[in-house]
Amino acid sequence: MTAMTEQHFLSAPWQWASHLPQVATSGACQRDHADFCRDVARWQQAPLERGQDAILVDPDPWSFTCALLACWHRGVRVILPNDGQPDTLAALAKDGARLIGAQGWTPPSDTVVGTPAWGTLSAESVAIDIFTSGSSGTPQRLAKTFRQLAHETCAFSNTFPLDYGVVVSQVSLHHIYGLSAALLRALTEGLPFSLTPCRFPEDVHHYLHATSVAALVSSPAQLERLPEALEANDRPPQQVFSSGAPLSQNAAVHARRQLGCTITEIYGSSETGAIAWRDRTVDSHWQPFDDTDVRADGELLCLRSPRLATPGWVTHADRVRFIDARRFELLGRADRIVKVGGKRISLEALERTLAQQPNVLKAHCVQPRSANDRIAAIVQLTPQAVPHTSAERKALIQALRDGLQDAFETIALPRYFRFVEHWPVNAQGKLTRATIMRLFQDLENRDVPRWLGCTEAPNDICHITYEIPEHLRALEGHFPGLPIVPGVALVHWALQEARTRWPDTLATGALERLKFPTPVRPGMRITLTLEHTATRLAFTIRSQGGQHASGRLRLEETAHD
Amino acid sequence: MSDTSLTPLEHELAELIIDTLELEDVSVDDIDPDEPLFGDGLGLDSIDALELGLALQKRYGIKLDSDAEENQTHFASLRHLAALVEARRAS
Numbered sequence: 253m254t255a256m257t258e259q260h261f262l263s264a265p266w267q268w269a270s271h272l273p274q275v276a277t278s279g280a281c282q283r284d285h286a287d288f289c290r291d292v293a294r295w296q297q298a299p300l301e302r303g304q305d306a307i308l309v310d311p312d313p314w315s316f317t318c319a320l321l322a323c324w325h326r327g328v329r330v331i332l333p334n335d336g337q338p339d340t341l342a343a344l345a346k347d348g349a350r351l352i353g354a355q356g357w358t359p360p361s362d363t364v365v366g367t368p369a370w371g372t373l374s375a376e377s378v379a380i381d382i383f384t385s386g387s388s389g390t391p392q393r394l395a396k397t398f399r400q401l402a403h404e405t406c407a408f409s410n411t412f413p414l415d416y417g418v419v420v421s422q423v424s425l426h427h428i429y430g431l432s433a434a435l436l437r438a439l440t441e442g443l444p445f446s447l448t449p450c451r452f453p454e455d456v457h458h459y460l461h462a463t464s465v466a467a468l469v470s471s472p473a474q475l476e477r478l479p480e481a482l483e484a485n486d487r488p489p490q491q492v493f494s495s496g497a498p499l500s501q502n503a504a505v506h507a508r509r510q511l512g513c514t515i516t517e518i519y520g521s522s523e524t525g526a527i528a529w530r531d532r533t534v535d536s537h538w539q540p541f542d543d544t545d546v547r548a549d550g551e552l553l554c555l556r557s558p559r560l561a562t563p564g565w566v567t568h569a570d571r572v573r574f575i576d577a578r579r580f581e582l583l584g585r586a587d588r589i590v591k592v593g594g595k596r597i598s599l600e601a602l603e604r605t606l607a608q609q610p611n612v613l614k615a616h617c618v619q620p621r622s623a624n625d626r627i628a629a630i631v632q633l634t635p636q637a638v639p640h641t642s643a644e645r646k647a648l649i650q651a652l653r654d655g656l657q658d659a660f661e662t663i664a665l666p667r668y669f670r671f672v673e674h675w676p677v678n679a680q681g682k683l684t685r686a687t688i689m690r691l692f693q694d695l696e697n698r699d700v701p702r703w704l705g706c707t708e709a710p711n712d713i714c715h716i717t718y719e720i721p722e723h724l725r726a727l728e729g730h731f732p733g734l735p736i737v738p739g740v741a742l743v744h745w746a747l748q749e750a751r752t753r754w755p756d757t758l759a760t761g762a763l764e765r766l767k768f769p770t771p772v773r774p775g776m777r778i779t780l781t782l783e784h785t786a787t788r789l790a791f792t793i794r795s796q797g798g799q800h801a802s803g804r805l806r807l808e809e810t811a812h813d
Numbered sequence: 814m815s816d817t818s819l820t821p822l823e824h825e826l827a828e829l830i831i832d833t834l835e836l837e838d839v840s841v842d843d844i845d846p847d848e849p850l851f852g853d854g855l856g857l858d859s860i861d862a863l864e865l866g867l868a869l870q871k872r873y874g875i876k877l878d879s880d881a882e883e884n885q886t887h888f889a890s891l892r893h894l895a896a897l898v899e900a901r902r903a904s
């Protein structure tokens with residue numbers, strides 16, 4: 253195979269039907285080059301003024317792709333926010349950019365237009381603005397030129413060549429990894445991409461079943477949740493990629509067995525783009541991409557690659573140890589050494605020791621309130637070890653503290669624990685600062701229960717897990733000696749959660765069929781299930797002991813499409 | 814096993830400890846008045862000792878000597894702490 257080059261990318265080969273006869277597929281449904289040209293031309297009708305930037309948010313891969321290319325070939329710079337929250341979008345629109353996609357302008361479906369204008373892409377023009385995930389603070393805005401994107405794409409094409417097949421992305425295309433490793437790679441190499449969003453294991457299963465998958469672009473959060481057995485007639489993908497966070501050895505082995513294919517982990521960041529890769533079932537050390545130079549600057553990683561914004565060396569916040577000139581071990585971020593009461597403590601050392609305790613799958617330690625303050629731990633447990641009562645929780649915390657006692661001073665032991673069943677990551681596979689703050693919100697606010705994560709299911713159903721803190725304000729006076737959470741508080745939590753999630757449709761509505769079969773007590777772990785349909789919002793609150801509350805909100809008939 | 818019921822002052826101090834140190838899983842009923850507050854029992858540490866010292870000063874006007882050894886006796890258990898508060902408050 254000839255090496256993929258920056259020139260090839262900049263020539264925009266996707267404009268030729270001979271290069272890209274089939275642009276996207278879901279197995280059952282196809283989009284060919286004529287569909288692609290028609291829809292790119294439609295998106296080019298977007299009412300943008302000269303020099304005005306576009307903000308693009310669209311969860312549908314096809315609309316996203318057509319809109320993105322329509323902008324690029326018109327010379328429009330595209331801002332890709334991490335999420336479509338009204339606050340995020342309003343802040344971006346303040347600078348004069350216009351929102352297009354699912355929540356903004358979309359082309360009328362009956363527009364008849366000619367062929368798209370395939371304006372040239374120039375290497376040093378800004379193609380996109382992306383945002384860091386916010387795992388270590390407020391998201392930072394980063395501009396990426398076409399040259400940088402070309403080299404992101406080439407790194408994958410040249411290091412991991414693919415035969416013909418579908419490129420399936422489980423991760424957001426709004427992020428540099430999904431955009432380059434899945435979408436741009438497919439377009440540049442003339443491979444079809446997945447026409448439908450593929451966040452859930454069932455979606456992946458569908459593609460493996462219905463098509464020939466060239467590459468599965470995924471993340472640790474998703475690879476950890478693969479179903480136990482894929483059907484015998486499923487064909488393994490040629491390549492599986494994982495990025496966003498380290499993949500544990502267990503998850504790597506599990507995913508490899510389930511998918512019948514090695515898992516290539518990509519190490520990089522929004523700022524630097526892809527840096528290195530590994531297959532940890534073969535070698536746990538990282539190997540830089542061929543076009544990337546690496547060295548150590550003190551204990552920090554220093555790198556130089558055509559994916560950086562500047563041509564020189566850049567020092568990264570990650571600590572490294574070199575095994576030889578082209579292989580290194582990652583030791584964690586420099587900012588993960590913290591002080592508690594003046595003592596230096598490595599959060600990563602704590603996490604490693606926690607992860608070795610029985611039933612612990614993963615741990616993340618933070619200082620949720622301020623530097624120099626107490627350490628808190630987010631701990632993912634095997635399902636059978638999850639505490640459901642305060643007695644179980646206390647026993648577990650005691651056991652974990654005992655397990656850490658030999659290696660750490662008392663001062664370093666986590667004071668606050670949050671036990672989760674699923675690692676609470678966002679669509680990019682990141683545990684964000686905002687999620688961390690939410691997990692510890694009950695420390696500051698005695699009116700809220702302890703939030704322990706939310707899992708989404710298809711069809712507007714979600715499950716939110718809480719624990720009832722001993723110091724919840726709603727417990728006061730209900731009743732001395734036998735505290736219970738009043739039903740009104742449970743209903744309030746359910747509605748508040750639902751209104752945050754579906755702000756447009758739940759403003760009004762009548763509550764009905766409220767039931768409170770058994771009381772909720774302090775220390776209990778409960779699950780709130782919300783189900784949103786065209787006519788109602790139903791909620792139930794359950795615990796291991798049974799059902800505690802249920803009810804529904806009847807919605808106005810026209811409230812939801 | 815000793816008597817684990819709390820006097821009103823012990824109860825008050827237990828609440829103070831829980832609130833000051835934000836022990837999120839401990840209720841007053843969980844604190845055995847004879848069990849050590851530090852080390853094995855409640856698992857408190859040297860930062861907690863400082864914070865608790867400040868809280869006692871604020872609430873009862875008691876100033877604890879910085880003598881660590883003496884503090885260890887005072888903080889040995891809830892019962893010891895209550896005795897200290899009683900004694901210093903009276904004087």
